[in-house]
Amino acid sequence: MAKTSDEQSYLSEADGLVFLIEEVPRKLRRVFDASTAKFGLTRTQWRALAYIFRTPGLTQTELAKCLELERASVGHVIDQLEKADYVERRAVEGNRRVWTLHLRPKAIGILPALRAEADVVYERLLAGISANDIATFKRLLASMSANL
Amino acid sequence: MAKTSDEQSYLSEADGLVFLIEEVPRKLRRVFDASTAKFGLTRTQWRALAYIFRTPGLTQTELAKCLELERASVGHVIDQLEKADYVERRAVEGNRRVWTLHLRPKAIGILPALRAEADVVYERLLAGISANDIATFKRLLASMSANL
DNA sequence: ATCTTACTGTAAGATATTTTACAGTAAAGA
């Protein structure tokens, strides 16, 4: 029997996967938010700090791609973090267009506490999952990231 | 030799995992954005439509949790979608506090096109990954979601 | 050298989202 428009559900097998792919980081962000609220940082602020920590000397444009924000928005976030003495902009020898971003001692000082918070979250996230499965999971995520 | 503060990196094995968990849905959203731009919908709008399609009769508070927005923000998004005739609010028998959300014919009409766009994205996302691996991946995601 | 094009960050106004406060409603208990 031919499919009629009434029978079509427009649901795909992969839809459930995509909802899950959205759901896990969403819950993760919510848990991290609760952990970082005690530092007086917004989500965008601590995400910016995390990326600058991970890649010191990042430019604002690069950070914008990481955070999925526009350059102008990142400029504003860095204004805040610089004013709060968490971050500094450094001029670059040989390229007067760009700023590179670096953590200030005040930010480095809260890293151990952030590290401890994050570890608690990780332990919860990965509870009951084998190291082998985690490795597989990571490999598949990397494949998908490369596919996009 | 004891660990000094200079040696500590405050980096965990799991950090890379979390960055990937964030990165894949981010890229996914970007690709979908490009696909849905032709419908004149913002990301928030089409995500709202997707959740209402998935769970007709959703309340605004429930949708707010799905979209990770505040109730007030969702109210505004629904105002827009209602004005554009994509969505309707229906009063609920026996509970005058809540609205339930339903797709209008205009929204249902664009589902096949959205479906086609989504399928292209899925095919790209999952290229080169076996059905078995996808099943494993989904199971692990579900575990993590339950853990959080 | 000069021109053209692209890159990087900022400014200003437009939009989107959140925060706070609130009105109406529902549910449970005294």
Next chain:
DNA sequence: TCTTTACTGTAAAATATCTTACAGTAAGAT
């Protein structure tokens, strides 16, 4: 019944983010 507490959505003001336009800079072409 009456009170209390929690739930649901909305309004208004405060923030955050985006869009557009732009100034300064870099790199390559001619």
